[in-house]
Amino acid sequence: MITFSTDISKIEKERVYRFLSEVSGRLEGLPPQALETVLNNSICFGAYLPSGEQVAFARVITDKLTFAYLCDLFVFEEHRGKGLSKQLLEEVLSHPDVKEVQSIGLATPDAHDLYSQYGFIRVDPSERLMVRFNKRKPST
Structure with missing residues (x-):
């Protein structure tokens, strides 16, 4: 059974840094300490x-009200093909600091089909950017 956590002390930092610097390129050229930031x-x-082995990672940058940016969602290669990206995405989207924001943005070169299943739509000609608009709660 897979468990999910937002506790950064559990993150396998060396593996995540390696993925973000070598595979995704997000931290390419930056020292390992950049991951802490x-x-x-x-x-x-x-x-x-x-x-306790980490099998997937994702992160969200947000103001917790109007906008969130989902990035770096990945499953380590040896654990792919088991539906973990969907499970992780569902966990992210149901998090209290994410589920009520007005819009959630992301950029993806190749996972449009995955994100489309969760209400994300393409918004630019490059076809990398996608966004999801959540329903706004009525004012009281």
Whole structure:
């Protein structure tokens, strides 16, 4: 059974840094300490096996009211093909600091089909950017 946590102390920082610098390129050219800045300024999500091994990661940058930006959602290669990206995305979208924001943006080169299943739509000619608009709560 997979468990999810936003506790950054559980994150396998070396593995996440390696992925973000070598595979995604997000931290390419930056020292490993740059990951600490990223983690401390985001809501970070980890997915873990019962053994504690991290199998997936995602993070959200948000003001918790009007806008959130979902980035760096990935499943480690040896754990792909098991529906973990969907489970993690559902966990992210249901988080109290994310589920009520007015819009959620993201950029993806190749996962449009995944995100479309969760209400994200393409918004630019490059076809990388996508956004999801949540229903705004009525004023009381």
